[in-house]
Amino acid sequence: MRPTENKPGATQKVVPTTLSQAEITALVGADHGDPFAVLGPHRVSVGTWEVRAMLPEADAARLLGADGETVLAPMVRVHTAGLFVARLGQADRPDYRLQVERAAGTEVRHDPYAFFAAITDDEIAALKTGDTAAYPDILGARPTRLGEIDGFRFAVWAPNARRVSVIADFNDWDGRCHPMRLRHDVGVWELFVPGLSPGMRYKYEIRDAHGNLHFKADPLALAAEAPPATASVLHGPLRRPAGDDAWLDERGQAGDPRRRPMAIYECHLGSWARVPEEGNRYLTYRELSERLLPYVRDLGFTHIELLPITEYPFDGSWGYQPVSLFAPTRRFGTPEDFADFVAAAHANGIGLILDWVPGHFPNDPHGLADFDGTELYEHADPRQGFHLDWGTYIYNYGRDEVRTFLTASARFWLERYHLDGLRVDAVASMLYLDYSRQPGEWVPNRYGGNENLEAIAFLRQMNHAAYTAAPGIVTIAEESTAWPGVSRPPDHGGLGFGFKWNMGWMHDTLRYMQYDPVHRRFHHHDLTFGMLYAFSENYILPLSHDEVVHGKGSLLGRMPGDRWQRFANLRAYYGFMWGHPGKKLLFMGGEFAQEREWDHDTSLDWHLTGDPFHAGVQRLVRDLNGAHRTVPALHERDCEPEGFEWIVSDDAANSVLAFLRQGSDAEDIVIVVCNLTPVPREGYAVGVPRPGIYREIINTDASAYGGSGVGNLGAVEAREGAAQSRPYHLSLTLPPLATLFLRRIRP
Template sequence: MTTYTSKRDAQAIQNGVHSNPFSVLGLQEWEDQLVVRVFIPGACEVEVIHHETGALIEELERDDVAPDLFAKPIAGKKEWFAYKIRARVGDHVWIQEDPYRFGPVIGELDEYLLGEGTHQSLWKVLGAHVITHDGVEGTHFAVWAPNARRASVVGNWNNWDGRRHAMRPRGVTGVWEIFIPQVGEGQAYKYELLDRQGQLLPLKADPVGFGSEHAPRTASIVRKLDGHDWRDDEWMQGREQTTKIDKPISIYEVHLGSWRRVKDEGNRPLSYSELAEQLVPYVKDMGFTHVEMMPISEYPFDGSWGYQPVGLFAPTIRHGTLEEFRDMVEAFHAAGIGVLIDWVPGHFPEDPHGLARFDGTALYEHEDRREGFHPDWNTLVYNYGRREVSNFLSANALYWFNEHHIDGLRVDAVASMLYRDYSRKDGEWIPNKDGGRENYEAIDFLRNTNITSYREAPGIMTIAEESTAFPGVSAPTNHGGLGFGYKWNMGWMNDTLRYMSHEAVHRKYHHHDMTFGMHYAFSENYILPLSHDEVVHGKGSLLSRMPGYPADQFANLRAYFGFMWGHPGKKLLFMGGEFAQGEEWNHNESLDWHLLQYDFQRGVQSLVRDLNRVYREVPALHRNDSNPKGFEWIECHSAENSVFAWIRYGDEGDAPVLVVCNMTPVERQSYRLGVPKAGRWVEILNTDSSLYAGGGRGNLGAAETENIGSHERDVSLSLTLPPLSTLYFQLEQA
């Protein structure tokens, strides 16, 4: 038998170790002839047929040394031509396109940007894309694996045999690609890689895959990105007005898997479609301006709540498909609600199908675990100093903005990114080039991502969960800041929750916990967070952390919410807090919606609804959330009475608001507070109102100033302060 392939190439193809099969398979020049080579394991007969008519062109011959390789020169053919393959195994005959007759898809500009690590639309090149190539429908696959000897796509269509669809290397970029005809949306696939030594690695999910199988299965799924008929133009064009620092921002944080479950169907979580029908109107009714979803990027372990993602480009299949996720986003926009998602560029898990040692080397992570391992979470740290890795992450941010119309990212665990010694002991971390603890590469990555995001996606916001005193987190990058729009105020949260947990009789000794936050309240653009982190790991619910008998606990919580909504800073509340969930949050169970049959829970829910309404409608309560001109203390030293009072100011012409808190179970009558202007101050909110299951005590709707000096002001109000309450008074204007 005559051979039409070198022995070395034939054996490499047969054994699946050839590093560039496109130089051997398909239509190739061979000794001044054109030869077609096809690799089909198990085939008995292989023929080349006319692409259109199906007429026989040539019957291929089996190779001498590679029994699954078939080849033969094509008589009379001197130039490239289109063809198909007809193959037979036993009595089974089928016709297929030959993926090795197709040219590359990735262009020179894409190659250049990939190699440079500056491809802002990375996801449009890498991953799996359903396309028509040279008139044939199929899917183009591309993956970055620069240290692999061979890369293949495997799936049901090739019996998960990595020898059958080995990919084309794209030079110095380290990218591999292949167009596979007749593979379309919904197909499961993975990448099979050989490392530098030719050792087979665990099958890898696609780092830029747009869909995944249901856990515990881990394959990626081909999903189309194009074709969605977006109908939220009005929202997208005007959303910039919803994210400015002088606008009301009140965020409802949600874990989609446990907000509500369907008990009658195995306690399953709601789908994206059901969430669009149920969650959207609820958030709208409660008056929140934004919803923040805990990470929805695909993740393998439910117990991580999404904070250990594997598929950064794939909305989790737990609630439906990519298209259904988009429909839900669109439903929020139609209701006038912005959509934020938690984003996790700080670390990733070591699951074998994920990014860990992706091509047999520390590709996405650091080789030295003193830089590349998080002891807190047993996860790996991205190598931000590698341009391809920082490009992968920053492009992912743009992906969510551009492809899914997400309005903002809350960046998780920023502090762990900023410092090399975060949660590490001496000897467990490597200093930077100057001998310090700051992670220069991560800082540059965050700055560049913020710059790019705000430039390329107008109207979005980025939010840092950052718990240290790192300066300028929300300052512009051209002023030396990190460029975030907002930062979580973790200090405020810790101090005030600690204060509220004390019995009222002891609060006078901790008065500063409630006032200290004003020393730095305007150093950043702050969001006041009562997040999921405060109702897990044995901390109990917000309600359970309030002292006293049940009625006192509810009164404390209502007063605390009043304090929070009246305090400078945007607001964030984790689901369940708005109706005083009694038990600690459990990600495997629904919120305890049945509690709304009780007056106390309904009262808290009504209060949060009204707090959001007043916050939105009264400019003084939001316009200067991040500006010291919007705040003035009236009473901050009354530790013995545990009373706090301040004024909130808006712009010129906006009526000021007096916020008064009484954090003891003692009613204080004729309590005098100086105010900046004479007139009638209308009680616009009272957390002790009977509407909220309170005692119904207050000031009969308003209080008139008297010409009695108090608190260094010429006029004052004589007020009734109900026990454990917060009251808002707005100056009545002519």
């Protein structure tokens, strides 16, 4: 399906009309920028009205009365392209219907051009002020009632267009049939079309100032066709997730999320599991509700982070190049199905975080690029408006309408679909004008610096709007630089995010784990360096999809040694991660040690969970999540230096680390000890501040996890005698390539 431009034919003046030849030519050539000035009912003299309609598909047409039966007048074709005109002798504006005869049969319909403006003055004022709450209800295609007539109102921002038409299933994708009205003060084109039903496909046909045509999906569409098709789809009022009021209330009253457990399962819905016996198809939202959610709940994760599900054209982008920031992808089902998926997640006690992409957009011809023939959404200067690495366009954050569009999208997912957070992709690319650019390829800001001041203002605006609109949510920045205050409030000089991914920790510790244990003594600082800045932001420790693609292999594949040692190294690493301050994020497949690199076109290798080593890693992740959720010392002070103390940080020779975690209750203590060589160590002294029994709540070398079963028989009693400047000590057996968690039992 591709609309084509219609060329005007020869004019046939059968009856007089007050339309000029130029007006007729513009109408039949789909080049009239003010259709309401010429179509519909118009008084042409005292007591005389002329009704005009573009009906290219009609063989004949009549005007009927309001009853839909009484014939008021025949309509005469005044142009072979389908321009019909009728004259009525009456004083008042006629109330009429169009009776259209065509090959498929006769139809009686309301004339869209008999209605007055569909966007109200209050809505115009809301657009002018950038009301992000009202924005999604004003623009787009929305079910509307004008008087007693139901239909859909179309509204699209295209201020520099010469003409915009709705093209759709209901008009044979013909741009002559439904040209729109321009509301000049806000640059929005609008049209009310009576009698439409949800499920119809549509686009906007836009003629730019140079006469070129652009066929665009609706930027505010609530639904879209399944790719590779590219049309938007009419949708009725959104059905919000049902039955999760208690969840939302509890979320809003739960207090500071920095002091709550957060273990995130990052998931690409298209490859978590497929149905190979049915052509390798995707699971639907409903099937994911039945399979994914109970699985994640059983593993003890608190949240699922969805790789972007805002509609996107190219599977290989994993969703990070979206074209519809208000429509859940049709790959897995309808918007109602997605709403049910959200409700089911909440019923399973799982929060949902959406990967949201306000940093760039693709150049697909049906998308936002060159939308009305000008750089409307993107920055006009390619040094500021084009990503050289990704071949995508950068939003113009200095434009009020663009900031409103993006902020409204953020609010939309939180308010309409009840999502619990947004993880904002590629924040570093937004903050720096010279991101991945050489000298001469970027434009300094007004102070001569490389900071994108407009993007900074947008991120602060977006975060403020998100936290104001949806109590208890979190926003998370994927930001890989040392930009200060990413997770600090704007009134403290920050960007306003709740959390930031700790990319430095991830790079340092993964690099360390890839060394053969015999060489780790020379790289001990890779594990300890992160504590120098661990509380400068509210951090999430991410082992994300980015670490298992582009030739990096899997996490397990990056561990050194024989098969047993590779699994032991990975288990020890997970133990170190879950013991370390910071919330946790693990990409799907990591929980059972997927062996191959992630492939977005195929399922995870679920058969591996039948192998004892893989099942052991899965069991460990379940137990680590259980400890993280139930032991306050392991989550309450993730973002506070008072919750952490080094005990052993300098034993590089043995590659041993030990540290203390505690919560708001100073008596609740967990000691975390890592031995990152394959050498067991007997009688290793670890200083502790208080006496008592220290129970071994996690031992990553336990036989249940696939380990050798070396340990401390479940508990160790603290002995008097100083070690590492503490009055008591534990004499521990350190298993090979393992991490221990020992929790103090109160006397």
